[in-house]
Amino acid sequence: MAVFPLSQLQLGLDTFGDIPVGPDGQRVSDAQAVRYVLEQGVLADRVGVDVFGVGEHHRDDFAVSAPEIVLAAIAARTERIRLATAVTVLSSDDPVRVYERFATLDALSHGRAEIIAGRGSFTESFPLFGYDMRDYEKLFEEKLDLLTALLDEGQVTWSGSVRASLTEQHVYPKTESGRITTWVGVGGSPESVVRAARHGLPLVLGIIGGQPVRFAPYVDLFHRALTQLGKPLLPVAVHAPGLVADDDQTAVDLYWEHYRVMIARLGAERGWPPPTRDGFQFDVSEGAQHLGSPQTVATKIARTVRQLGIQRFTLKYSAGTLPHEAIMHSIELYGTEVIPRVRALLADE
Numbered sequence: 001m002a003v004f005p006l007s008q009l010q011l012g013l014d015t016f017g018d019i020p021v022g023p024d025g026q027r028v029s030d031a032q033a034v035r036y037v038l039e040q041g042v043l044a045d046r047v048g049v050d051v052f053g054v055g056e057h058h059r060d061d062f063a064v065s066a067p068e069i070v071l072a073a074i075a076a077r078t079e080r081i082r083l084a085t086a087v088t089v090l091s092s093d094d095p096v097r098v099y100e101r102f103a104t105l106d107a108l109s110h111g112r113a114e115i116i117a118g119r120g121s122f123t124e125s126f127p128l129f130g131y132d133m134r135d136y137e138k139l140f141e142e143k144l145d146l147l148t149a150l151l152d153e154g155q156v157t158w159s160g161s162v163r164a165s166l167t168e169q170h171v172y173p174k175t176e177s178g179r180i181t182t183w184v185g186v187g188g189s190p191e192s193v194v195r196a197a198r199h200g201l202p203l204v205l206g207i208i209g210g211q212p213v214r215f216a217p218y219v220d221l222f223h224r225a226l227t228q229l230g231k232p233l234l235p236v237a238v239h240a241p242g243l244v245a246d247d248d249q250t251a252v253d254l255y256w257e258h259y260r261v262m263i264a265r266l267g268a269e270r271g272w273p274p275p276t277r278d279g280f281q282f283d284v285s286e287g288a289q290h291l292g293s294p295q296t297v298a299t300k301i302a303r304t305v306r307q308l309g310i311q312r313f314t315l316k317y318s319a320g321t322l323p324h325e326a327i328m329h330s331i332e333l334y335g336t337e338v339i340p341r342v343r344a345l346l347a348d349e
């Protein structure tokens with residue numbers, strides 16, 4: 001397993017802009033949910049979180065369909081936190097426009113913008129923008145190829161079957177650093193892992209269920225593929241769900257209430273069995289959920305970092321209709337208590 005200095009470990013937060021309930025128990029407006037994400041990003045910067053990621057979705061339970069705009073608003077009110085997507089659905093977007101939007105965000109944030117490109121676990125954007133799901137693999141492969149070429153910020157000549165060709169074309173604005181940090185987000189298929197290595201881009205593993213340690217073979221595959229392709233060592237990140245509260249029981253009871261409804265809806269769409277409390281409790285104790293008191297969450301994050309040898313961990317803290325006030329408290333605890341404890345636990349080893 002590859003070794004990076006502990007000083008390079010980054011600890012972040014991700015949200016999909018889930019629409020929460022307000023004090024009256026009713027869902028807030030989409031507009032208010034977007035404003036809440038802005039507040040959450042500003043707080044994350046203030047309490048020392050390293051990275052803040054905002055996902056892209058095109059359905060009624062998530063408010064953010066244009067994460068770059070939300071991130072730009074956060075950039076204007078923050079100073080140090082890195083600003084990423086979680087993820088940009090590259091298959092149904094145009095790589096040139098993705099580059100242009102993120103280069104603009106990079107300028108506004110003084111170099112803090114990051115792209116996490118993925119195919120997305122939801123497919124609503126395909127019919128919305130006129131793409132055929134039968135082209136699922138081809139769309140992502142070709143568009144990632146073009147985006148990778150654009151990241152070099154030089155003259156680009158490219159041809160493919162999913163968009164118009166480019167001939168000796170420059171794309172603007174150029175960034176001050178000369179490159180936008182770009183990752184590939186994957187759900188755990190070996191082909192996707194090797195694709196990221198082939199393009200020379202760092203890897204984000206979305207671990208939303210099961211034991212994180214089962215992803216260790218994918219980390220190893222990524223490093224072996226980079227070596228065989230003659231590419232330099234690149235970092236690996238993990239995105240996993242969870243929540244921080246004052247104590248374990250408060251976290252479990254609060255999160256389950258909203259998580260259950262969200263998973264039941266997704267399960268009805270995708271053919272999953274209904275969620276059970278026992279299954280959820282196992283995921284909290286042994287699986288992907290990094291949920292509980294600051295000490296519990298820190299211990300589990302440290303274990304995930306140790307088992308997988310990763311260089312970044314981001315906690316997906318939003319879950320369905322979870323109230324904004326609980327989320328803000330979780331962010332504060334994550335920054336002020338969890339992050340220092342994770343670093344202390346790993347330093348002790």
